[in-house]
Amino acid sequence: MKDLVSIITPTYNSADFIEETIKSVQNQTYDNWEMLITDDCSTDNTVDVVKKIANKDQRVKLFKLDKNSGSAVARNNSIEKASGRFHAFLDADDIWFDHHLKDSIKAINDHKTPFVFASYKRSNEKLEFVYSDFIVPTRVNYHDILKSNSISCLTAFVDVATLGKERMPLIRKRQDMGLWLKYLKKSKFAVGIKSVHAIYRIREDSLSRDKKKLIKYQWTFYRKIEGLNVVKSLYYLFWWMYLGYKKYKS
Helix, strand or coil: CCCCEEEEEEECCCCCCHHHHHHHHHCCCCCCEEEEEEECCCCCCHHHHHHHHHCCCCCEEEEECCCCCCHHHHHHHHHHHCCCCEEEECCCCCEECCCHHHHHHHHHHHHCCCEEEEEEEEECCCCCCCCCCECCCCEEEHHHHHHCCCCCCCCCEEEHHHHCCCCCCCCCCCHHHHHHHHHHHHHCEEEEEEEEEEEEECCHHHHCCCHHHHHHHHHHHHHHHCCCCHHHHHHHHHHHHHHHHHHHCC
């Protein structure tokens, strides 16, 4: 029997995109999955869209938070309720190609590793490819991710039967990075799949993010979440700024 894949998806005012995101899951060639969608008190009709789909496909499961709490809490709620051997992550506006689950499981088996991730295309909200494809490195470890988080939520794939079920740190930003680092303390490295598995939709509000605030978040993450000293924090912050510039300049 095929192992179950639990797909972790948070939603907040995602009505314009969530149906297309769910459809990309339903189109997977690997069909033993559950999609655990936790809504963070959307004020649009996101919940209605998901309910309509879930009524027809029992693999899609909807949960609702009592109060708006942020994506980390929403993701953790889905993680708590997940029952699969594997955890995959997909945000409410991103899209998988139909081979993502099958090829991720194959990579875990081929490389005998519990943690893999894949390359992806980068588009704007209209699915126009505004940047070059992001091709992931062959392998990353804990220190690599501190310098640059090359593991995106939309392609991260974890064997939790081996590594255990971990939760994201309860912070507003960088919670995915925090989770990957927890796993990398156990697995030593994650294997990157060079082939493109997904489309990462870059929203207009993310393009205009305040860079000073991002630097502040990153610094706080190093100091408070990972507990790094000032020298190490400065070292990794320099690399994060430099590699982040290279990542989005094309």
